[in-house]
Each structure stands twice: as C-alpha cells, then as structure tokens.
Amino acid sequence: MVIYILRRLLALVPVVLIMSIVVFLIIYLIPGDPARVMLGDGADESTIQELRQQMGLNYPLLEQYGRWIGNAVQGDLGRSFFLQQPVSTAIREHLAPTLSLALFAQFIAVLIAIPLGVRAAVNRGGLADKTLNAYSLLGISVPGFLLSLFFVLVFAVRLKWFPVSGFAPLHEGIGSFLKFMFLPALSIGIVMSSLTARIVKASMLEVLHEGFVKTALSKGLRQNTIIYKHVLRNALIPILTVVGGSFGTLVAGAAVIETIFNIPGLGQMLVHAVERRDYAVIQGMVLFIAIVYVAVNLAVDLLYAVVDPRIRLQ
Amino acid sequence: MNKLRQSTAIILLLSALIFVYGCSNNTGSNTPAQSPGNEAPAATDTTDKPGATELKYALGQAVSTLDPHLSVGGSNGAVILNIFEGLYAFNSKLEPVPMLAESTDVSEDGKTYTFHLRQGIKFHNGKEMKAEDVAASLNRWKDKAPRAKNSFGDSTFEIVNDYTVALKLTAPQNDTLAQLSHVLNFAAIMPKEVVDSAAPEGITEYIGTGPYKFVEWKKDQYIDVEKFADYQSQGSEPDGFSGKKIPQIEKLRFSLVTDTSTRFNSFLTGEYNFVDIDLDNLPQVEGQPGIEIIKSISSDYNLVYNKKSPVFSNLTNRQAVNTALKVDDILLGTVSTPELFELNSSYMFKDNATWYSEAGSDQYNLNDPEKAKELLKQSGYDGREIVFLTTKDLGGKFYNATLVVQAQLENIGFKTRVDTYDYATMLTKRADAGVWDIYVGGFTVPTTPSQLLYFNPTYGFADDAKLAELLRASTSAITPEAVKAANDALQQYAWEYLAVSKIGDTFTYYAIRDELQGLILYAGYPNLGNVKVLKS
Numbered sequence: 123m124v125i126y127i128l129r130r131l132l133a134l135v136p137v138v139l140i141m142s143i144v145v146f147l148i149i150y151l152i153p154g155d156p157a158r159v160m161l162g163d164g165a166d167e168s169t170i171q172e173l174r175q176q177m178g179l180n181y182p183l184l185e186q187y188g189r190w191i192g193n194a195v196q197g198d199l200g201r202s203f204f205l206q207q208p209v210s211t212a213i214r215e216h217l218a219p220t221l222s223l224a225l226f227a228q229f230i231a232v233l234i235a236i237p238l239g240v241r242a243a244v245n246r247g248g249l250a251d252k253t254l255n256a257y258s259l260l261g262i263s264v265p266g267f268l269l270s271l272f273f274v275l276v277f278a279v280r281l282k283w284f285p286v287s288g289f290a291p292l293h294e295g296i297g298s299f300l301k302f303m304f305l306p307a308l309s310i311g312i313v314m315s316s317l318t319a320r321i322v323k324a325s326m327l328e329v330l331h332e333g334f335v336k337t338a339l340s341k342g343l344r345q346n347t348i349i350y351k352h353v354l355r356n357a358l359i360p361i362l363t364v365v366g367g368s369f370g371t372l373v374a375g376a377a378v379i380e381t382i383f384n385i386p387g388l389g390q391m392l393v394h395a396v397e398r399r400d401y402a403v404i405q406g407m408v409l410f411i412a413i414v415y416v417a418v419n420l421a422v423d424l425l426y427a428v429v430d431p432r433i434r435l436q
Numbered sequence: 437m438n439k440l441r442q443s444t445a446i447i448l449l450l451s452a453l454i455f456v457y458g459c460s461n462n463t464g465s466n467t468p469a470q471s472p473g474n475e476a477p478a479a480t481d482t483t484d485k486p487g488a489t490e491l492k493y494a495l496g497q498a499v500s501t502l503d504p505h506l507s508v509g510g511s512n513g514a515v516i517l518n519i520f521e522g523l524y525a526f527n528s529k530l531e532p533v534p535m536l537a538e539s540t541d542v543s544e545d546g547k548t549y550t551f552h553l554r555q556g557i558k559f560h561n562g563k564e565m566k567a568e569d570v571a572a573s574l575n576r577w578k579d580k581a582p583r584a585k586n587s588f589g590d591s592t593f594e595i596v597n598d599y600t601v602a603l604k605l606t607a608p609q610n611d612t613l614a615q616l617s618h619v620l621n622f623a624a625i626m627p628k629e630v631v632d633s634a635a636p637e638g639i640t641e642y643i644g645t646g647p648y649k650f651v652e653w654k655k656d657q658y659i660d661v662e663k664f665a666d667y668q669s670q671g672s673e674p675d676g677f678s679g680k681k682i683p684q685i686e687k688l689r690f691s692l693v694t695d696t697s698t699r700f701n702s703f704l705t706g707e708y709n710f711v712d713i714d715l716d717n718l719p720q721v722e723g724q725p726g727i728e729i730i731k732s733i734s735s736d737y738n739l740v741y742n743k744k745s746p747v748f749s750n751l752t753n754r755q756a757v758n759t760a761l762k763v764d765d766i767l768l769g770t771v772s773t774p775e776l777f778e779l780n781s782s783y784m785f786k787d788n789a790t791w792y793s794e795a796g797s798d799q800y801n802l803n804d805p806e807k808a809k810e811l812l813k814q815s816g817y818d819g820r821e822i823v824f825l826t827t828k829d830l831g832g833k834f835y836n837a838t839l840v841v842q843a844q845l846e847n848i849g850f851k852t853r854v855d856t857y858d859y860a861t862m863l864t865k866r867a868d869a870g871v872w873d874i875y876v877g878g879f880t881v882p883t884t885p886s887q888l889l890y891f892n893p894t895y896g897f898a899d900d901a902k903l904a905e906l907l908r909a910s911t912s913a914i915t916p917e918a919v920k921a922a923n924d925a926l927q928q929y930a931w932e933y934l935a936v937s938k939i940g941d942t943f944t945y946y947a948i949r950d951e952l953q954g955l956i957l958y959a960g961y962p963n964l965g966n967v968k969v970l971k972s
Binding site for chain 1: 498500501506507508509510580582583585620636637654655656657691692693694695697698701702704705707829857858859860861863864865867889894895
C-alpha cells in the first residue's frame with residue numbers, strides 16, 4: 123500500500139514537469155505584457171522596460187524557465203508583482219473559500235443524487251425515476267451560471283433570504299458562512315447532482331440484477347438493508363469515480379460561480395492572473411491544479427480498496 | 437408514460453414560475469433625472485436623523501496600484517483621490533483650485549512658479565507636511581508620469597524654505613497647475629521617506645494628507661480606509677475634487693465586485709448605496725422611490741489613426757475616413773441610447789472652462805460617403821486590407837464602436853478586418869506600428885492639450901512638426917486671450933492633420949439611494965470627502 127502510494131506520487135513528477143514546460147511555453151507565446159498591463163494605458167516605453175527588467179522578463183526563455191523550476195522544486199513558486207506576495211501564500215489564501223465551496227457543493231450533490239438515484243433504480247419507471255429523468259435533463263442542460271443568477275434574483279434580491287454575494291470564513295461563525303455559501307453551493311450542487319444521480323441509478327441497476335440480491339431477498343433481509351448496505355456498496359465504484367472527478371474540478375476553482383458570487387477563490391484568482399498576464403500566478407496555479415487532480419485520483423483509487431476489499435493496490 | 441408527462445409538466449411549471457417571478461418587473465416608468473453638475477442630490481431636511489458610520493463602495497475593476505504617481509486609470513483613482521491630495525485639485529469645470537498650496541506666484545515670463553504651502557497640514561503618520569516632502573513627491577511624479585516628463589523636462593521642484601517650493605522652467609508651461617491637479621498620474625504629496633523607499637513597481641506605504649487614512653488592502657478583494665481625525669479641511673465650498681472635505685463616516689470599504697449584475701443586485705438589496713448601471717438594468721430602478729438616477733460624463737471616443745501605417749500615413753486616406761464618418765450612428769452603436777452620448781467636435785469636454793474649443797468643427801461628423809469615395813480615388817488606395825485593433829474587454833464598448841466604423845468604411849470601399857484581442861494583448865499590439873491601422877476607443881478625462889495621448893508620438897505615432905509646434909504654443913501662451921487663440925489654432929490644425937477623428941462624448945448612468953449624501957462624481961471618479969450615510 124505505502125509502496126503503491128509512493129509509486130503514484132513519483133509518477134506525478136514527469137506529469138508536472140511536462141505540464142509546466144507546456145504552460146510556460148503557452149503563456150510566453152500568447153502576446154500581452156504584464157509590465158504594460160500594470161503600468162496602464164499611456165505609460166512610457168522607458169518605464170515599461172525598467173519594470174520588465176525588474177520583473178525578470180528580459181532574460182532568455184530557457185533561463186527564465188530554469189530559474190522558475192529551480193525555485194519551484196524548493197517550494198518557492200515565485201512572487202506575484204500584482205498581488206505583491208509570494209504565489210504560494212496567494213494560493214493558500216484563496217484555497218479556503220474554494221475548498222469550502224467545493225465541499226459544500228459536493229455535500230449537496232451527494233445528498234440529492236444518492237437517494238434520488240437509488241429510488242429511481244429500485245422503482246424503475248416509478249415517480250422517482252421520472253423525476254430523476256426530468257431533473258437530470260434540466261440539471262445537465264441549464265448552465266450553472268444561469269441557475270445561480272436565478273437563485274440570486276429569487277432568493278437574494280426578491281426574498282432577501284441570502285446575501286447577493288460575498289464570503290465569510292468558517293471561523294467567523296457557521297451561520298454567516300452558510301448564509302454566503304448556500305446559493306453558490308446549491309447552484310453547483312444541483313448541476314453536479316444531476317450527473318451523479320444518473321450514474322447512481324445506472325450503477326445500482328447493474329448490481330440489482332446480481333445473484334446475491336436474490337439470495338438476500340430470499341433470506342428475508344429487509345429491503346432497505348439490502349439496498350443501502352449491499353447494493354449501494356457494490357455500486358459505489360463508478361459513483362466514487364464521478365464524484366472524485368467533479369470534486370477535482372471544483373478545487374481547481376469554479377471561476378464563473380466565484381465571479382457571480384464574488385467569492386475570493388482560486389478560480390477568480392486564476393482569471394485575474396490570466397487577464398493581466400501574472401505569469402508567476404498562472405504557473406503556480408497550473409502546478410497546483412495538476413497536484414490536486416493527481417491527489418484526488420489517488421484518494422479515489424485508495425477508496426476503491428476500502429469500498430471493495432477484493433481490489434488490491436499494487 | 438402518463439406519469440412521465442406529469443412529472444415533466446410539474447418541473448416545467450416550477451421552472452416557469454421561478455423564471456416569471458425572477459423576471460417580473462414591479463417598477464414604474466419615470467425617465468431618469470438629469471443631474472447637470474453630476475452631483476448627488478443635495479441633503480433634504482435630514483439633519484436630525486442619525487448617520488451610519490460605515491460606507492461600502494463597489495469598484496468594478498481591480499485596483500492595480502495605489503501609487504498615485506503611477507496610476508493611470510481603472511478603479512485606482514477612486515481610492516487614491518480619497519487618500520491623497522495634491523497642491524491643486526480640479527473643480528467641476530476642470531479649473532485648478534489650491535488644495536495643499538495656499539497660493540502660487542507665477543513670474544511674469546511664466547517660467548517660475550513659487551508655491552506657498554498651507555501650514556499645519558498633517559500626513560496620516562502624524563508628520564507635518566513641509567517643503568522637503570512636496571519637492572521629493574513632485575520630483576518623483578515628474579520622473580514617473582510620462583505626461584509630466586514631456587512638459588517639464590529637466591526642471592525640478594526646489595525647496596525655498598520650509599513652506600515654499602519653486603519650479604523653474606526653461607519655457608512657460610501654462611497648464612502647470614492643471615497638471616498638478618490631473619487625476620491620471622496624480623501629483624500626490626506624500627512624506628519624503630515614502631518617496632525615498634519606493635520600489636520600481638510603486639510605493640509601499642500609502643500615506644497621504646487626504647480625508648481618509650489607509651488601513652488595509654486585501655488584493656483583489658477590498659481596500660479599507662478610515663476617517664483621518666487630524667484632517668485639515670480647505671475652506672471653500674466643495675466643487676469637483678476641490679474645496680472643503682468633512683467626511684461624516686468613520687469607515688469606508690472599497691469592495692471589488694467585477695460582475696456588473698452582481699454589483700447591481702447588491703445595490704438592489706441595499707448592500708451598496710451607489711452603483712453604475714447598465715442600460716438593461718435601468719428599468720428596474722427607474723422611478724423607484726428613494727433612488728435617484730444620475731447621468732455623468734464618462735469618456736470621449738476617438739478614432740485613432742496609425743500614422744505609420746502604409747494606408748494612413750497618407751493624409752488623403754485619413755481625410756476619406758473622416759469624411760465618411762457618421763458619428764451619431766457610431767455613438768448609438770456604442771452606448772445604445774441617444775440619452776448617453778453628446779456630439780462634440782472638441783478634444784475637450786464641453787464643461788472644460790479653459791480648453792474647450794469649437795475650432796475645426798466644420799470637419800466633424802461630415803457623413804458624406806460620396807466625397808469620401810472621391811478622396812479614396814484621389815489617394816490611389818490600392819484595396820489593401822486595413823486592420824482595426826480592438827478589445828471586447830472593458831464592457832465591450834470599444835468593440836461595438838469599431839463595428840459601426842467598420843461598416844461605414846466598407847461602405848466607401850475600404851477593405852477591412854477587425855482584430856479582437858483581450859485587453860492585455862491589445863495594449864501590446866497597439867505599441868507595434870506594424871500590426872494595426874485604426875483603433876477606436878474611449879479616453880478618460882481630457883484636461884489640457886499637453887495631456888492628450890494621441891497628440892504624442894508614442895500613441896498612434898503622430899509625427900508632425902506643425903502639430904508639435906502648435907501644441908507647444910498652446911501651453912506656452914500666458915494671457916487668457918493668448919491661450920484661447922493658441923488653443924483654437926491648435927484644434928483647428930488638429931482637425932486638418934487628423935491624428936484622430938473625434939467621435940463624441942459618452943455618459944454613464946448611476947443609481948444612488950437617498951441615504952447617501954454629499955457624493956460628488958466626475959468622469960467616474962468619486963469625491964467621498966463629504967459623504968454622509970443616513971440610516972434608512
């Protein structure tokens with residue numbers, strides 16, 4: 123197991139290395155000059171050149187990459203001229219809102235998807251199944267940003283139950299945290315749950331036809347025990363894969379939802395960074411996203427073994 | 437199957453209800469009030485109500501720097517102008533009025549300025565403002581601000597005594613006081629130590645003399661300032677950025693809310709008392725009790741020719757474009773309603789008391805496609821494709837304006853192409869004379885001719901000895917009559933040389949709640965020095 127984890131972590135190295143090179147090249151190939159953006163319209167050429175020099179943009183590309191990767195392996199992702207702080211600090215500060223949004227949204231998604239998917243599979247063709255069909259169709263076809271704009275209009279502007287936008291960290295109290303987080307998490311949660319619920323249903327259906335279900339039934343077990351303890355557990359592998367994948371996407375930053383709800387998360391930071399060519403932040407973020415994906419996938423793989431003891435990690 | 441239909445119907449019905457509820461409009465339909473002075477409504481018998489101590493002000497763009505000398509736009513000025521002050525400040529007619537200066541003596545030849553400073557002015561760190569601070573600040577400003585560098589060259593601000601600073605110029609520069617008041621590259625006064633310890637990308641401590649003291653800047657989120665208890669207010673009536681500033685709130689937070697609809701929705705729920713509004717959102721607030729709609733000047737639109745491009749280095753081609761333009765249509769395409777633009781042939785806003793001029797207006801808004809076609813024939817235009825450089829960022833208005841101009845030029849026989857980039861790329865491309873021919877854009881706060889970027893060789897590559905000479909003459913004239921004559925001559929010639937074709941001036945709507953009083957707005961820049969928030 124430990125060897126397995128180490129091997130997987132080791133495999134991260136070439137992935138990150140190749141990705142960093144690609145990203146480095148892409149962002150230097152696209153035009154746009156951070157010094158010019160920072161100094162604004164009408165800044166004079168000599169001041170721009172002075173700042174470029176200061177930012178280290180006048181060195182040859184290879185040398186710039188060498189410096190960056192050299193520092194990165196020592197844990198130093200560079201410094202953002204725009205944010206006037208180290209990139210690692212910036213990522214850390216923006217991680218909390220994004221992570222809490224991701225967890226909350228995932229919680230809502232699972233809360234809706236599992237019961238709905240399970241009921242739909244058990245009573246195939248029944249009301250739950252039909253609701254699931256209509257719900258997932260809506261959830262998949264209505265984009266998250268539209269949903270969130272409607273939620274804002276109805277629950278924030280008209281009914282005034284929730285604030286329009288903003289973020290309150292958890293340590294300032296669970297009440298205000300939930301107040302700010304509910305609408306964005308619900309918008310993402312609904313979209314995510316519609317896909318997850320379909321997977322739950324499909325995966326449950328497959329397992330329901332297996333022999334051990336008949337055995338359990340004939341043995342006289344209670345239906346709920348069979349469904350939730352035996353069938354669901356055996357159906358969990360594909361569900362975990364989907365949930366893990368969407369969670370990874372969320373931690374990388376839900377840029378659109380974060381912008382609509384003005385949540386100072388990673389997504390917003392990345393969008394700002396691209397807009398003003400804050401190279402250090404873009405590179406740091408890409409590295410971070412790569413690590414998140416690998417970590418989430420690793421966690422999912424480890425969970426497979428927990429869920430299904432027949433799986434051996436080697 | 438029946439059940440499926442039922443559940444689908446239920447869900448469709450529910451979403452339709454939410455949709456209808458969300459989109460329903462329960463407002464009246466009054467037309468917006470026009471506030472000519474761009475000033476928020478005056479206080480109306482509210483003296484006995486207790487005021488709130490905090491105000492939140494939404495910014496639409498991220499603040500890139502709080503260094504006044506380096507700042508050239510965006511939301512920076514909204515914050516900077518409330519923390520820092522200069523020797524002079526503009527009133528609503530863009531006339532410089534003393535702020536930190538008591539008075540200024542100008543020698544008869546217009547070459548020596550002696551600034552007498554107000555005494556007892558405190559910086560936010562408690563130190564008294566003296567001549568050494570003023571000289572250090574203004575010498576840094578002069579080096580950092582391209583506009584000032586062009587005008588003042590090697591002249592420096594010298595300390596005469598503790599409360600007097602002198603500037604000796606090699607040639608008269610009649611807009612010196614205006615340049616000291618300009619909101620772009622703002623000539624703010626800060627302690628000498630702050631100037632001395634500044635990094636190349638900007639100062640690291642934000643210490644000024646303004647009515648609000650810097651507290652905290654959470655990058656890309658908010659900037660907190662608080663009332664400066666030792667603020668020494670100037671005596672005259674508030675006008676533009678000049679005059680008395682007596683803030684009646686304790687804490688002020690500038691929050692970054694980049695999304696227009698989020699900003700607007702937050703205004704609707706009362707989180708903010710003031711917001712810029714899109715035309716689409718206008719019906720939702722128009723005629724609402726307790727909300728006033730004001731219209732304030734925002735920017736002037738110009739079509740900038742690349743004077744180094746193969747097509748537009750030729751004056752006849754520039755004349756052909758200028759002859760073809762129908763500016764009403766371009767402006768309508770830009771701001772979507774006749775309410776939000778005004779035709780103006782001058783490079784200055786109409787309320788600019790010193791520099792507005794109607795000279796050359798016979799070349800404005802010609803709308804004569806037939807004559808334009810003839811001019812193209814004369815110039816021997818060879819059908820080469822001309823490239824418009826534009827961006828959809830900053831609200832998409834530049835792009836909209838560009839498309840209308842493109843149609844008008846296609847109409848007279850130009851072959852055209854529009855290259856659209858994000859803002860950062862556009863800035864880089866525009867500095868490269870080889871990749872574009874025409875750029876249509878909005879410019880903020882034109883104040884004096886020397887401050888107009890496009891008369892300058894670096895922006896659109898104007899290269900004309902006569903233009904430079906007339907520009908020089910307009911800023912070296914001394915008497916008001918001579919200034920007017922020189923300015924008229926400059927604007928007349930500018931319409932012949934056509935560095936740009938002026939399109940017109942545009943406005944923005946703002947919504948303001950009755951509870952917020954004393955806010956003064958000019959070209960998107962707020963003077964929050966006298967604001968008061970009544971409890972609703």
